[in-house]
Structures are given as structure tokens and as C-alpha cells.
Amino acid sequence: MAVLRRDLLLTLRRPAELMTTLFFFVIVVSLFPLGIGPQPELLREIAPGVLWVAALLASLLALPRLFAADHADGTLEQLALAPQPLSLSVFAKLVAHWLTTGLPLTLLAPLIALQFDLPASATGVLVVSLALGTPIFGAIGAVGAALTLGLRGGGVLTAVLVLPLYIPALIFGAGAVEATLGGLEASGHLSLLAALTVFTLAFAPWAAAAAVRISLD
Amino acid sequence: MLEVSALAAARGDRVLFAGLDFSVPAGGLLQVTGRNGTGKTTLLRVLARLVRPDAGEVRWNNTSVADLGDEFFAELCYLGHAPAIKDDLTARENLAFSAGIAGVAADAAAIDAALAEVGLTGREMLPGRVLSQGQRRRVALAQLYLGQRRLWLLDEPLAALDSEASAAFVERLGAHLHAGGVAVVSTHHEIVPPPPATRHALRLGAGQAPAKPGSDTDFPGGRAAGSQRNG
Numbered sequence: 228m229a230v231l232r233r234d235l236l237l238t239l240r241r242p243a244e245l246m247t248t249l250f251f252f253v254i255v256v257s258l259f260p261l262g263i264g265p266q267p268e269l270l271r272e273i274a275p276g277v278l279w280v281a282a283l284l285a286s287l288l289a290l291p292r293l294f295a296a297d298h299a300d301g302t303l304e305q306l307a308l309a310p311q312p313l314s315l316s317v318f319a320k321l322v323a324h325w326l327t328t329g330l331p332l333t334l335l336a337p338l339i340a341l342q343f344d345l346p347a348s349a350t351g352v353l354v355v356s357l358a359l360g361t362p363i364f365g366a367i368g369a370v371g372a373a374l375t376l377g378l379r380g381g382g383v384l385t386a387v388l389v390l391p392l393y394i395p396a397l398i399f400g401a402g403a404v405e406a407t408l409g410g411l412e413a414s415g416h417l418s419l420l421a422a423l424t425v426f427t428l429a430f431a432p433w434a435a436a437a438a439v440r441i442s443l444d
Numbered sequence: 445m446l447e448v449s450a451l452a453a454a455r456g457d458r459v460l461f462a463g464l465d466f467s468v469p470a471g472g473l474l475q476v477t478g479r480n481g482t483g484k485t486t487l488l489r490v491l492a493r494l495v496r497p498d499a500g501e502v503r504w505n506n507t508s509v510a511d512l513g514d515e516f517f518a519e520l521c522y523l524g525h526a527p528a529i530k531d532d533l534t535a536r537e538n539l540a541f542s543a544g545i546a547g548v549a550a551d552a553a554a555i556d557a558a559l560a561e562v563g564l565t566g567r568e569m570l571p572g573r574v575l576s577q578g579q580r581r582r583v584a585l586a587q588l589y590l591g592q593r594r595l596w597l598l599d600e601p602l603a604a605l606d607s608e609a610s611a612a613f614v615e616r617l618g619a620h621l622h623a624g625g626v627a628v629v630s631t632h633h634e635i636v637p638p639p640p641a642t643r644h645a646l647r648l649g650a651g652q653a654p655a656k657p658g659s660d661t662d663f664p665g666g667r668a669a670g671s672q673r674n675g
Contacts, residue, residue: 304524
């Protein structure tokens with residue numbers, strides 16, 4: 228689809244934006260072992276929460292990229308006037324956004340999880356939970372980003388709007404990794420997280436498209 | 445083709461226009477004039493269904509556009525103030541993307557031909573960021589050479605264009621009208637399409653500016669618009 232291809236091409240042409248997000252993720256996560264010192268027990272315990280919160284904040288950092296530029300240069304108007312539904316275009320943008328934000332974060336996570344001395348089983352669950360959770364961050368964030376289009380200080384407002392909605396994903400995602408660390412089955416957490424992902428992906432593009440129309444009015 | 449009845453729009457507390465009635469037949473051009481801030485852009489955005497009017501309705505082929513779905517958008521070409529040009533994409537990629545989201549099938553040859561029509565031969569591979577304002581506008585206008593969309597809503601299409609490009613645009617507009625298309629153009633420049641087309645004028649902002657003598661039928665306040673043959 229044209230929108231997906233173009234968004235991926237734009238990110239390739241300007242890799243600095245993608246790098247900012249990843250660098251932020253790596254730095255934030257790395258600060259904890261440095262600040263706490265060599266206490267493997269404690270580090271293992273906080274790892275799920277730290278990695279998940281860092282991934283969440285990194286996703287938040289990438290949100291303005293989703294619509295702001297297209298809003299400023301008139302592309303969003305053209306998308307709203309295209310013969311295909313706007314929610315479909317929004318979905319294509321979300322896929323492109325995830326491929327350039329959520330997927331790299333997920334792939335990077337096992338590498339920086341080494342600093343926390345996570346066992347292999349927990350690292351595996353971490354990757355799966357982030358793969359399921361990062362689309363939620365993008366999709367819910369898209370609604371917030373669309374609602375605050377054209378507002379001054381929209382970035383902060385987006386954070387205030389969407390952060391509370393990220394909490395369920397954070398609880399189940401970090402909970403899955405913690406369960407594995409505690410020797411329990413993670414499948415319960417992961418199933419709930421997957422259900423949340425499906426639900427969000429079904430409704431968020433539609434809600435974000437409605438929000439875009441409101442901000443164009 | 446395009447009919448408007450009792451249309452009203454306000455921005456905040458300010459009523460931009462109210463009780464607007466006009467109709468533009470196939471092959472007709474409606475030129476919207478008026479001072480800055482009198483609602484030219486808002487009118488075009490209402491016609492394009494981007495903004496909901498406060499009252500009244502817009503009909504296309506005798507059907508209210510509110511009831512029309514994608515078939516209305518498939519016939520519509522709206523060019524706003526912002527030319528929708530990405531700095532990091534080349535002129536060719538920008539145009540190909542615009543055609544892609546508008547659902548216009550255009551192969552590489554058609555894209556290059558359209559860019560040639562707007563005088564950008566040899567600049568197809570330049571990224572948007574090195575194009576001048578006028579060249580960006582030309583890339584946006586190149587869309588008019590792709591596909592057969594019957595309703596053109598153009599907001600200040602001549603802004604930043606040189607006289608040569610303006611003349612080429614008027615020629616293209618004439619061909620569009622001759623083929624039975626409809627165009628609503630907001631501009632400060634007088635556009636005179638070639639003879640068979642009918643030209644209507646609509647002046648927004650009643651009582652703020654005197655009607656320009658010598659121009660076509662003028663309707664201060666936008667009460668109604670009639671038609672007058674040119675040439």
C-alpha cells in the first residue's frame with residue numbers, strides 16, 4: 228500500500244529519528260545497572276519493570292512522528308480526501324510506525340537485558356511480550372497524537388492522555404516476565420496481552436481516523 | 445453538477461458566510477475572490493467535505509455529498525495551501541505517492557510526462573527540500589495531469605507560480621472544463637479560461653470591497669451566482 232511504502236521510505240531517508248528512539252531506550256535501561264551497582268539479585272528483580280517502562284517511554288517519544296509532519300505539509304488532508312477509508316491509511320501508518328519503532332525495540336531488548344543477568348527463558352518471554360505490547364503503544368498513542376494535532380505543547384498533552392491507557396499493557400507485559408522469573412507459567416499474562424493487542428488494533432485505527440478528521444475541521 | 449444551497453460556515457464566533465447559493469454546471473469554473481480572511485479557504489474545505497458546514501448542503505450530481513462515499517472522493521482533486529511535498533522524497537516520488545493515495549493509476553512514464561507538463565523535466569530526481577516554492581507548487585499541480593477527476597477544488601493554485609507556469613495552468617484548466625469538468629478556484633488573479641467554458645464569480649465578504657468593474661457577474665455577499673459566457 229502506498230502509505231506504508233512511503234512511510235518506510237521516509238524513515239529510511241531520515242534514520243536519525245529512528246536512532247533517537249533506540250538510543251533513548253538503550254541509555255535509559257543502561258542507567259539502572261550503573262546507578263544500582265553490581266547486585267545481580269536486585270537487578271534481576273527490577274529488570275522486567277525497567278525494560279518495559281523504558282520501551283513504553285521510547286514509544287511515547289516516537290509518537291509525534293506519526294502524524295505531525297503529515298499534518299503540517301498537507302498530506303493528512305490528502306489522505307482524508309482519498310477514495311480509501313482514512314482508518315485504513317491510519318492502519319498502514321501504524322504498521323509502518325511499528326516496523327520502525329516497536330520491532331527494533333523488541334529486537335534490541337534481549338541484547339540490553341544481558342545487563343540485568345536475565346535467564347534465557349525470561350528473555351524469551353520478554354521478547355514475546357514486547358512484540359505483543361509495542362503495537363498497543365503505537366495504536367493507543369495514535370489516537371492521542373491525532374487528538375492533539377495542531378496544538379502547541381501537543382507532545383506533553385499526548386503523554387498525559389495516553390499514559391494511563393498504557394497501564395494494562397504494562398502490567399501484563401512486565402507481569403509475564405516476572406512470572407517466568409518466579410518459575411511460573413507466563414502464558415496467562417501473554418494471552419491477556421495478546422487479547423489486548425487484538426482489541427486495540429481493531430478499534431484504534433478507527434478512533435484515530437475520527438480524531439484526525441476532528442483536527443482537520 | 446455542483447450545487448450549493450443555504451450554505452453557512454463560521455469560525456469560532458465569526459460568521460464567514462451564510463445563505464450561500466450557487467450552482468456550477470459541467471464545464472463551469474467558479475472563481476472565488478474576496479479579501480484575506482473572508483472564508484475562501486473555508487468554502488473550499490466545506491466543498492471538499494473536510495469541514496462540516498453549519499447549515500446548508502453541497503450536492504454533487506444531485507446527491508448530497510454527505511451521502512456520497514468514496515465515489516465522491518474518487519472524482520475530487522483538492523489542492524490546499526500546503527502542497528503536501530515531502531522534503532526527503534524526490535519530485536517523482538512525491539507525485540507518485542500523491543497519485544497513489546488518490547487512487548489514480550499512474551506508471552513511471554505517466555509521472556514523468558506530468559512533471560514535464562509543469563516544466564520540471566530534468567528535476568524529477570531532486571528531493572523536495574531543494575525545490576523552490578514555485579517548483580513545489582508545480583509538483584502539486586502536476587497531479588492535475590494525472591487521471592480524470594471531474595471536480596477540482598484549488599486553493600490559490602497560482603501562488604508562487606511564474607507567469608509562464610500560470611499560463612500553462614490556465615490552459616490545463618481550460619482543457620479540464622472543455623472535457624466537462626467542474627472547477628472551483630480561489631485566487632486573487634483573474635483567470636480567464638478559453639471560450640467554451642463558463643466562468644462564474646463569487647465574492648465573499650459582503651460590503652468590504654467594491655465589486656471590480658469589468659469583471660464577470662459579481663455577487664457581493666455571495667447571495668447567488670449566475671453565469672456569463674466568456675469571449
